[in-house]
Amino acid sequence: MLTQAPKGTQDLLPQGSYRVQAVEAIMRQVCDLYGYREVRTPVFEHTELFQRSVGDTTDVVQKEMYTFTDKGDRSITLKPEGTAGVARAFLEGKLYQEPLPCKMYYVSTPCFRYEKPQAGRLRQFHQHGIEVFGAKDASVDAEVIALAMDVLHRAGVKNLHLGINSIGCPLCRAAYHEALQAFLAPKLPGLCENCRDRFGRNPLRILDCKEEACQKAIQGAPGILDHLCADCAGHFDALQGYLAALGIDYEVDSRIVRGLDYYTKTVFELIAKLPTGDLTVCGGGRYDGLIGELGGPPTCGIGFGMGVERLLMVQELERAAPPAPRLYDAFVCTLGRDARLKGLSLVADLRKAGLSADLDHAARSLKAQFKYADKIGAPYVVVLAGDELAKGAAKLRDMAGSSEEEVPFEHLIPTLKERLGRD
């Protein structure tokens, strides 16, 4: 127990951390190109924030949150997603008084959901995400989608499928709910228990049900897209025009509904098509009512969340994972006490010159030092020993080429830099 991480959590070990760092660097780089700036919000918030934004009736809020009472008797919840906290920060920081749109991103933000873990689903997971406030034109919807795809493509994801839908605004959704309920009412007894429950609360989600009986029942059901109000329909059309202008392929999929209550109009999913099956790596949408719901000035918003662990999974399955960077540019092997003293200062000089380097700290034989240098993949080994040392020189060994040359100390760093193609 003591030596086992809690269920659904993972350590990021030194061997694998470069993978996450690489994906974080891509996210930052792309966000930078699009003019987004980083935002960081607390890992926990007042429980009420999620109840109000994500929605009281959602699965996430009803059964998946890590909620506890703190010593001040406040109900606190570890964030289950990224948007609510950023929306809160937008309000608290009065960012609506700054020039809009306000474009923000976050990297590897930890999120928590109490779920049964399985492939690509953890209790603590990490999301990259962006949020844009104060931009109502569908061009920003297209930008948000394009940014996500840009990140995924640069991360090496090949078979990406974009599905988009519009779930309308409160106005047209109410009308649609009525139409849908009218259609489903006679079939109600045939639906699964879950869906009978959804019928009154959120009939939209019945379309998403995988139960065979429910799938059958919704055959021929009215589609949300046919019930959008003029504003929402126009927005959705505009989005499709913008996507086309960007050369982005997409599929309109009316089954995309999303499980968070704050969404309005545009919703989308980016799915990696893998030999092992589909994996949703990114999902998002517009939430024009969220800021108002939280008591702020009416401000539209849109964003996405991208699963870092899932992205890493896709990279692995598509063999798109970058190779591990080398640990050292040069490893210094020493023989004898004098050599060791010289080695220590040489390593310091190498580091000062911007070359990563180290020497044996385990008091091992010269042979073992070489084995170690080989195992960690050091491209060059500097040997400090006997004769050369006395002459003020070292042996520089090219490990891949198995060639060796004598280099005076003062030429060591320039020579290494040249070999490594630095400067």
Added chain:
RNA sequence: GUGGAUAUAGCUCAGUAGGUCAGAGUGCCAGGUUGUGGCCCUGGAGGCCGUGGGUUCAAGCCCCACUAUCCACCCCA
């Protein structure tokens, strides 16, 4: 929350009909060369066989419970 599978060295796994059953490969450490890696040879460390009960003269192997992991559903990143 529902259903299924699995649980033996750091890792991948053998362990056959319960009775030398605690093993192999790989990795790790060291030696074979007290000035040199990758190949090869030798040696070493490391497992109360997930935990707790039960059946039996005897259990890694059978039964039960628990825990953990994995997979599917639900949900979602």
